[in-house]
Amino acid sequence: MNWFLKGVRKGVRTEKTPSDVAPWSTELQFKGIEEESGVTSESLRCPTSAIGPGWIAERCVYCRRCYPHYQPTGNHRMGVVKRVEKRFQRSFYLYPIDVGTCGACNTELRLIASPQHDLTRFGIFFTNTPRHADALIVMGIMTKGMREAFRRAYEAMPEPKLVIALGACAISGGIFQTEKIEADVVIPGCPPSPYTILDALIRAKGGRGW
Amino acid sequence: MIDQMVEALIQVLGTILVAPLYSGIAEKLKGVVSLRRAQSVLQPYYDLFKLLKKETVVPSSASELFVYGPYFTFGVYVLISFVIPVVYPRPVFLTPTVDFLGGALLFSLVSFVKVLSAMDSKSNYVALGVSRAASFGFLAEATLITVFFAVAISTGTNNPYVESAYASNPSHYLALDHLLATVSFFMLWLFETGKLPVESQGLSEMGMIDDSLTYEHSGKPLALLKWGGYIKAYLLGSVWLNVFLLPWGGQVGVLGAFFDIGLMFAKWMILIAIVLVAETSLAKLRLFKIQDHLAIAFVLSVFSLLFSVI
Amino acid sequence: MKTRLIGEMGGYLLYSDHLEEIKTTKNTSNTSQEGSGRPVGSLIFQYGPATGGLIESVGMNIETFGEYIRTISVEPYKMRTISISRSIEDLLLSVERVNGNFAASHVTAFLTALENAYGVTPPRDVILGRVAQIELERIRNHLLVTQRLTEHAGFSVPSANLLYLVEEVNRVIGRAFGHRYFYGVNTLRGFRMDWQLDLPTLKNIVDEFQEVYRGILDNRVFIDRLQGNGLVSIDDSIGPAARAAGLMYDARLDGDLAEVYGEIGFNISRADSSDAFGRLLVRGQEVSESLRLIGKLNIRAQEYEAGWLDAWEKDIKGFTGGGLGRVESPSGDLAYYVGIHKGTISKVLLLPPSKVNLRLFCSSMTGNVFTDLPFNWESFGIWMSEVGVEFV
């Protein structure tokens, strides 16, 4: 009873529009004085050669060495959706698999379930078995131990299904410079903020984004 | 004859089609109380609709049982919805197929087939959950039987419809045996539908009991299992409402049948409210404490039996 | 203060005041022992690597004859190797990503090791800044752990409320440091900070946490899941696990930052039960303590000219040596040893707290049942990411 009342009293805390996104998890833009072509990954000592020409979201790990030439714009909608699956419009179940993360992607992914973000209002849910899943969210660098598990998880999922690569490690090898994982949806960031993740997920199922 | 058929149709469709809604509402409210905007109340329908369109992945060594078991269990649930007063207050077409006890036996038939179908996948996670369900089964099944008899014995008939009418009489309603049975059945309902404090639909595989029965299924069979789950919750819940907690207000006649669907909605809002409080203020019991929960329910039902004859 | 054993790092045993080579190999395997041989009807139940119940990938081989856990052995499936043969600044970026949730602790320990190697001490403001980051990290982690516990108990309202607070902490961090996990914040020269730390908001968060925390402690059923669950043998434990058992084990007392902590008046938090419940109690107290400490720091962004850094950049031939850095991460002692040969980094040893906690977890699982496993697991605050890392 006690907690029921507390819950009612506290009320709904889901936010209507995105707000308060950490700058260094958003899109970077050239703000330098000289020509953009003048600055390169080498000249800025970019550890993942994410500069030139322009800023390559997939590679960036936000080490800020390119600052002040490149500065955050505050735009979190960086996800790239290569395949839209309209059938998941109203019911979209995710099975996350961590193939070698530092743990930050995992936490940020969990945080899209926080009352502020509340993935369920978009008809998105986590599930604990690939059999019930519509999308496989893969994060981290592909380690030897997890390669097999990743394959099995993909095998275990019924068609139609999406593969979503989350975070710089998965989509480009990130700071560890390992292989990139092929996916239908690519969500850049190190780690991507909950806003970036939600936005991409919504667009992946045919929505207008967040 | 025709009228009964129409009434039967309304009752059965009113069960199959409306059942998911109540789960949807309950989940929505639970979400709202836990600080979230939460999903649409129609979410269960969306899920079912999507699953019906998806492919079905079958474990390599599973047989037809795995694929078609769910179809059968769904059939049994539909049959039960003919039998017990879940919408319409009078017997409808095919109602006499089984009496109250027969209904209980049909429920255990369902769980029997469900378990075999799930175990056919040979998954250890399914086995883990099944072994738990099996070891609580003896109390659950017993309570279901005794609680159904609790009313049977006070009325002298095992016909649920007569019992409903009988309980609507205030003097019978307030009798100790009826009250005990009511409490007992509610506790059982919490267990049967995987509600707190017994179980909660979480992500952790280690805590699964009922969830394990759908763990390996996918596509259409999964849809039918989930749908069957909604129907089961609706059937048992409605029996509790119509025979135990609120045995009043049922209207007869074809038009009455339509009215009854609305009435059931009203009654269910009350049940959902009760469950909502339970679900949001309780935490999950330790595994072996669940048998205490069930033992209490069982003992209560036995007491109600005793009080009804002495 | 008496010496205590912390753990094993690459062929050495780390004590609170020195490092010594291992002569006799003692069993530090992640396996709990009961009896020998396999009883009739028992099986090895494989849980993981890919689970829905745990945040990270981890494999557990549970020997059971049904519900009752006889022995358990944990294997980290995601093994990452970090090459030390790259620029020290790039290496720093990798160290940040050893464990994202403890990034500040890792970077601080690593940098402290370097600084000790070169025998320099950074300005006070830099050290205060690092302390602040570690304490913020602690608050977030303890909130997260509590949230996980309530989630496993199906305790929906507190669980949601705590997740809300975790997100809020992240936002406070993000506003002040520009990044929610301190990535790219710390450099060899100090640390970057864009805005003042929003202390009032942080205070509100912690106040609300305390309210929730008291609320869940009132719930008998929830407490029942934790009490008597995961009793550890306290002798060689660390961090909250040790303090839950009433020990004075805390790197903030004997680690590299002990001095600063001493000056700002750090009080150790302890409990008197070495089970999951005790660990929750300790975390509950530490959240408030961390807030108090942060309040006293009033940090501001700072860069400094690290003398050793220039030396290193000019690569003076023949600088050879090593340094040890140890801090108290949210889950216990975290230590780095950095060896430098002729001006380049030749060896990095890591002792992550999760490695020790993992051993404690396994030893405390025997006799438990499956359903209590997640509670015990979360109560240690283990992160597999830092266990699976290897510097080559």
Place this chain on the structure above:
Amino acid sequence: MVALIVALLMLGLSPVAALINRRSGYIACSAGSAVFVYYGMTNYSNELSLFYVAAGLVWLFTSVYSLYYDHHRWLGPLYTSSILGMAIALTTNNLLVFLAGYEIMTIPAYVTIGLYKKTDYSAFVFMGFGELSTILILAGFLYSYVVTGSLSFSPLTTITPFMIAAFGFMVKMGILPFMVTEWLPIAHGNAPSNVSAILSASMTLVAVYGLTKMALLTPRPDLFGFILLGVGGFSVFFGAFYAYVSDHAKVLLGFSTVENNGAILTSIGVYLTAPTHTLASFSLITTAVYVLAHSLAKTGLFLDTGMMENEYLILPRILKNRLSDVGGVLLASSMSGLLPTVGGVATWALLESLFMEAYTLHSALSIIPIVTGSIIAMGEGFATSTMLKFIIFAHIFNKRSSNEKTRPLILLLLGLLILAGGSATYIFYRPFLASNPALGLPFGLIASEFSSQPFGAISPLYVLILPSLIGALVIAVFGKPRIRRSEVWNSGAPLNEAYTSFAYSNNIRLMLGKLLLTHIGRDGVKVVDVFWSLTHTVAKLFISFSRHFSRTYMNSRLSWYVIYMILALIVFTVVVVA
């Protein structure tokens, strides 16, 4: 009548035939059994005739099965003569001939177990309890002779003979606290499965028959009836309970027989104590139907174990294929008392009659049927879990398939019989048929009644048809699933070790530790079967006695042992007939 004579002749010939040629013996036996069934059906006088049908069917299926199973020269003659004994006991109206038949049925069983013994004492234990049973029955019969002055079954004025004999029969039925007599010899003596089947299915059936027959002739006693009722209830619970925690296939089935006999005993108890005549006759029919259900299903399941190489469910190696799988599932569902099978009808009827009695008594006495009913309800819960365990670990969780057709086919036939039989029970409940054309049930309803108006009703036939019909409809509406095969999901790792039957029932060991005296040690979980530890002491005494006996008179050589048995048999028969 002709049929009976033919049947008895064939059965009588079969042992002789078996001595010459095993197959011919079994064939004769099968034929005889078939005729016996025919006799039972055509001369359907009262519920007792249903026993004939049940027994006949058991023999028929077992004998046909034995054609493809038996692998021991002694087995044929012993098996067939045991059946002959049962036939005699079932069909005679003379007390002593009954007893003779009873012995002819039992003694070969001793020998078989003696021949197949793994542990020396099992045969003796079985013999000991067997003889104890006989002695009690004999005493009961003699007393009845003293009372009535006739050696034939005839109405009695006192219940004492019935009481004495009842205990004798209960020993044979393995009713609590004699549970051990049921499973121990089968398991430890490891009788061949076809003998296990007749031991567990039809030998107890004969005991039940005797009990019922006596009951019919006795003025309905109140108190004693309630005792039987209660004891039956507890046997159901403990039988099912111990079955659930057993991992030896035959022990499990043996305990399940205890459970079923308990239910049957309860049903007889209801008959004896029923306040109204209607209820009495209802429960009598129920008794017979329960016997039918149990005999058929139990036979099938034991024959199933005949296809096992290893009798421990922990690592079962059973020759399985689609046929035996389906058959096994059907049999198990009947054993768990699920509609629409015969077992389901029986369970339903038993519970109804118990609670009807509670209602009609409507006094403090109602407590007994209510408590018993509740205990039985719990037992049924265990029974379901137990049968699931058997099917899962004997059939689903093992991959060893075979393409043998015959024996699995027999299993399937039994399964189908038990499934269709549920609707056939309609015939036996003749006085209790109802219908409701208005609601679409013009026929097929069985109504439970304690007086004029019905208490409840079921229609096994409709339950048999409707769900599958609706299921088919669902397929028609939503279509068949689009299937792709993939390995089982084991959280990303290959599935190396499968869940074991021991682990399946371990929760109960941990939860009900007080009842099982569970002890978790370095080498796993140990539980103590309380009743076994009781009876074991009795058994030990008997063993030491018979050891001594056999050493002195039989030089512990089996042939002598056998000869002694046969002599004993002959002598006994002579004495009786003279």
